[in-house]
Amino acid sequence: NADTAMYQAKEHGRNNFQFFFPEMNIALAKKMMLEAGLRTALDNNEFQLHYQPQYDHEKIVGLEALIRWQHPVYGIVSPLDFIPLAEETGLINPIGQWVLEKACQQCMEWQQQGLPPVRLAVNLSMRQLQDKHLVTMVQQTLQKTGLSPAYLELEITESIAMHRLDTVIPRLQALQDMGIHISIDDFGTGYSSLSCLQSLPINSLKIDQSFMRNMSTNTSNTSIVSAIAAMAHSLSLSLVAEGVETEAQLEFLRSLGCSTFQGYYFSKPISATECEWLLANNAAKIG
Ligand code: C2E
Ligand code: MG
Ligand code: MG
Ligand code: MG
Secondary structure: HHHHHHHEEEEEEHHHHHHHOHHHHHHHHHHHHHHHHHHHHHHOOEEEEEEEEEEOOOOOOEEEEEEEEOOOOOOOHHHHHHHHHHHHHHOHHHHHHHHHHHHHHHHHHHHHHHOOEEEEEEEEOHHHHHOOOOHHHHHHHHHHHOOOOOHHHEEEEHHOOOOHHHHHHHHHHHHOOOOOOEEEEEEEEOOOOOOHHHHHOEEEEEEEEEHHHOOOOOOHHHHHHHHHHHHHOOOOOOOOOEOOOOOHHHHHHHHHOOEEEOOOOOOOOEHHHHHHHHHHHHHHHHO
16 A cells, blocks of 8 residues: 555655655645535534633633534544644634634623623634734624623734734734733743733733643742743733642642632533523622
C-alpha cells in the first residue's frame, strides 16, 4: 500500500513527496474530512452552545459561551480541533457570527424570563478581530437580539490582542465605548509587556488555566499567578481565574485578591437547560 502511494506520488512529480509518509496521509485525510463537515455544519444545525458559569463567592456573576460541534459521524468534536480549522478556512466568520447571535439571544431570553441578569462572555478568534466589519456586526447583533451591551463580554486571547496593535486598539476601543466588556483570555502565555497591556482598552484579565496545575508544588506557577494578580491590580483590571479545580487553588487565588472564578470546582460547561436551572437557583439563593 505504501509502495503504491510512493509510486503514485512519484508519478505526480516531486511536489508530492509529503505523501510518502502514511501518518501525514491520515492527518491530512482527517483534516479534509473535518473541513468538509465544517462547511455544512451550520446549515445542518450541528453546533450548540454550552455555558460555563463564573462565580464570585457562591453566586454566578457571569457565563462563558463555549461552542460544541456534534458531528454526525465523529460525535462531539472539540473546539480545540475545529476552531483552528475554521480560522484557516475563513469559516470562523459565519460560525463566530452564529455563536454571538445565539449567545446574545439566549442571554436576552433568560433576562426576559426574569432570571437574574449575568454577563455573557463570547470568545473571538484572530480572524474575527481582524475583520473590519466586526464592530458593525456586533452592533447589529445587539440590536437584533435586544441585549444591552453591558451584558456582553468579548474574550480575546493575549497573543491575538498583541498582534497588529494599530488596528486592534481602535477596534477594541469602539467595542468598549459601546459598553461591552473586553477581557484577555489565556493570560500569561503570550509574553506581553506591561506597557503594551496598558495601551489596550480592556476590562479584565483571565489567568490561563495552565498556571493552576500543581500550584502548591510548582513554585514558578505560583509566582506567575502572583505576578499576574499584581499586574491586574496595578492596571485596575479585574481578574478572573480559569481552570479552578480545587479548594486549595481557590484559597490561594483569593489570598491574591482574585474574586472571580471559573472551573470544574464550581461547574463544567453545561447545556442551556441546565444553565437556566442553575440561574434560577442562583436567584433563589440571593432572594
Ligand atoms: P477558553 O476560551 O480558554 O475556554 C476555557 C476552556 O477550558 C473550555 O474548553 C473549558 O471547558 C475548559 N475548562 C473550564 N474549566 C476547566 C477546568 O477546571 N479544568 C480543565 N481542565 N478545563 C477547564 P473548551 O470548551 O474545550 O474550549 C476550548 C477552547 O476553544 C476555548 O478556550 C476557546 O479558545 C475555544 N473556543 C470555544 N468556543 C469558542 C467559540 O465560540 N469561538 C471561538 N473563537 N473559540 C472558541
Ligand atoms: Mg475563553
Ligand atoms: Mg481561556
Ligand atoms: Mg484556552
